[in-house]
Amino acid sequence: MKTVTYIANGDLRQSANQKAWPTQAVTEEQLVERLSDAGIFAVRGHDVDETKGHGFIDSQRRGLEVFRGIDPETPLIVMLTTWQYSHHILHGLITHRAPILTIANWSGRYPGLVGMLNLNASMTKAGVPYSTLWSERFDDAFFLKGLDEWINSESIRHDESHARPLQPGGEPAAALGARLGRALLSEKAILGIFDEGCMGMYNAIVPDELLNATGLFKERLSQSALFYETGQVDDATAAASLTWLLDRGVVFHFGQDDENDLTEEQVLKQLKMYHAAVRIADDFGCDAIGIQYQQGLKDLLPASDLAEGLLNNVERPPVHSRTGSRELFAGRAVPHFNEVDECAGIDALVTNRIWTEMGFDPATTLHDVRWGDHFG
Structure with missing residues (x-):
């Protein structure tokens, strides 16, 4: 291995790309220096777009254009320092024939690590072989040893x-697991999917024929319906839910600036979304639901995290039916899988049922592994 091509995949959101670009630029310099030290000539696979203010691949179309200029027989490095949409480049990785290495920054500020994990999972699902590395400063023994191994053997173990x-x-x-498993297969359950395929997460879409074999079936719902239903929840209902939270000790640090602060109006809209989601889950008999949010709803409603x-x-x-005659899912959670990650949805539903059966609090919060460090 004498020459490698490296690319930088990024977000669809230009503001996120612009914010992360200075860190990406420094990281690329570190990578090129490490490769040069090892006698490897590194070629950037695409230009920096000065007009946009960053050098990330920021769409699937841009990814297609980039890969048309990359020799599929040349070793390829994907350098990641921020969240990235895997589908921007997955097409090119699927047909790339030379060794592939994904590298991420180990940082608590920029989510390159979680972006890399998503890309890795997408390639695993697609059957694409790859190696992977991560580092905080790209000069530690772990990183250098791994990079040397990839250069010399074209893979890392x-x-x-x-x-x-x-x-x-x-x-x-074992008996409990078998009983709950048989019940799921015979009684079946429904996952409510509010728009499939969030942020390019190919890995988060479970093929129906595989999902159905576990007793789970998808109800494909629309975020447009969720937006509409949110608007049907009255102000008094949202205000009552906010009072419920405040009475139980939840603290909100409200400000006045919608752009930079959490405002009371935003929280009230989030609570309307919460009521709307439960009502739609009841409409379709869903056992768990997933809201995409990041595409579509992000332009219409405050973040869905509280909901x-x-x-x-x-x-x-408590959430009641539109007429107020029934409390919906009374005394139960409505398992939610963040960003419509159907893999997390399976986990959330199964965990909920097992923990409920065992008498544990079934509350779940399944999301990303972002970053960690040693303290103390």
């Missing part, structure tokens, strides 16, 4: 000794 086969549980646990967190809890503001 990580230490997996911490991962051990699951030891079968005792008879009561999602409340849905996943048994202790939450």
